[in-house]
Amino acid sequence: MFAVLDRIYRLRSSVALVESPGKLEMFRTNVRESLRIKLDYEGITGLLAKFDGNVFAKNVLDDAGIDSVDGEELITFLNENHILIDVDCSYLPEVFAEKYRTINLIEDYVFSTSGVIEALDKLSTSPVLIVGLGAVGTWVATNLAQSGVANFILVDDDIVDISNLHRQDGFFQDDVGAKKVDVIERRLQEILKCNVLKIFDRLDEGFFARHSLNFRLAVNCADYPSVDYTTELIGEYCMQKEIPHLIGGGYNLHLSLIGQSVLPGKSACVRCFKRALEKINQADLEGVKKLNRLNRKIGSFGPVCAVSASLTSSEAFKILIGAFSQLATLNRRVEFRIRTADFTFTEIEKNDDCEWCGTSGRYFC
Ligand SMILES: [Zn+2]
Structure with a gap:
């Protein structure tokens, strides 16, 4: 040195x-x-x-x-x-010509030109699992390809429906009836040369036993039957394997939830969030009578899905290049209200008594 x-x-x-x-x-x-x-x-x-x-x-x-x-x-x-x-090494002219904007961005996260090359290499070689190609997952896939991610594992068991087009990225009228994984694979390869492993299957309890997968980051964008259910499955698998994971967020008309980043062993896990949020929700609902309505139809607005996905992608980018100290959703739940452009934050601490990541927890590391 x-x-x-x-x-x-x-x-x-x-x-x-x-x-x-x-x-x-x-x-x-x-x-x-x-x-x-x-x-x-x-x-x-x-x-x-x-x-x-x-x-x-x-x-x-x-x-x-x-x-x-x-x-x-x-x-x-x-x-x-x-x-x-x-400047401890030079950028290859052809790489610089193609990626100078991304290089300029990454320079703000590292201290040397070799750090930039290392980060570009991590982006292009780290396999990223995206579960759910809907209103958030499609945007996340596009954003990550644009950022230089070149190895994807895409999971979805759905086909493109005409009602998807107003809020999901990369689907056009001619795609209606096609498998989402096929359409998004084509879309990603139009952005850059990339490897895509397509899994036309649904995330459930047996998913990780049916598929032997190798990935460096998981992004959960699946909300069937509920975000809580899919988050629990991905969270638990990733805690066992010590893989960073992101909850890709959700949306209710004008309100977008930006999900948390989890670095196993270093931050609050999915269970820490669940426990903390249950307490907060319980306090909020004390004395409130709830009217349960079946088959509610909630509006959705394409731009709010894009906000949620773009913030999730930005977090994924930071995890992949190792800029952990710059994460905005570590130990934090973020909500964005598009009608008023307000962000609200809820801090969630890593819980030492957590049954997953606590000192006596199943996945303590
Ligand atoms: Zn925990």
Whole structure:
């Protein structure tokens, strides 16, 4: 491992700099965040521009007459805060030409160009299981293919119905009557060259015994017979195998639920959520008389499904590249109300007494 001064850095192209006497403001355009530092060095913007990805750090500092101890401290700070990236390898021109926007995005999650290549590799090689190709799953599949995921296991036992078209992505009138797994496979391969394992089957108690699957991330987008039922099955299988999993969310007309991310052993599991939410719901319903109506028909609105799916996909992206500290739905339930564009959050703690992930739990790890 080379020391900081023997490394090559580049000022990230997404960073805008504003210098004023004694101060430097750095605006990270990708995440729209500012970082301001006090500095008694004039001409810092000119200095930072010299970090062009070709010159060793010590040469930049020597040319500017900056003390190497101070310089090293400054470079480390700017690297840790995603202003300078460590250029420890080059991007292949053909990869950069095709994926420069994704590369630019990933640079905000890592500290070096080799970190970017590693993340691209994880995206393209990690098999992702998507269960349920409905109003959320179809959008999630598309979003992940657009993000560079190239190995899919798609599970659904349904065919495309004309009533699906207003809210599910990738289905057109000519697809009515076709298997959803076939249509989505075709759709994904129109986006990028990818491997798709199609399973025309329904998730039930025997599913994981019938199919021997190898995947790095599961996204549950199945809601038949209920989201709770499918979540429990996927949650339990993934806890046994220590595989990260996401609950792809649901929607009720204007309200969208963004499901939780679970990192086995590190975060609240599906059972922790269930217990905590039961308590919250019980308190909310105390003294309330409930009118049960059978065969209720609830409206659905395509754009709200897309919101739920896009946030789920963003979480999947972070898990796949290993950016766990950036997850927004870890130990957290999120609701989005599209009518008012409001987000609400409920924090859920990992429960030490949990029968799955607690210290005496079945899947404690
Ligand atoms: Zn738990």
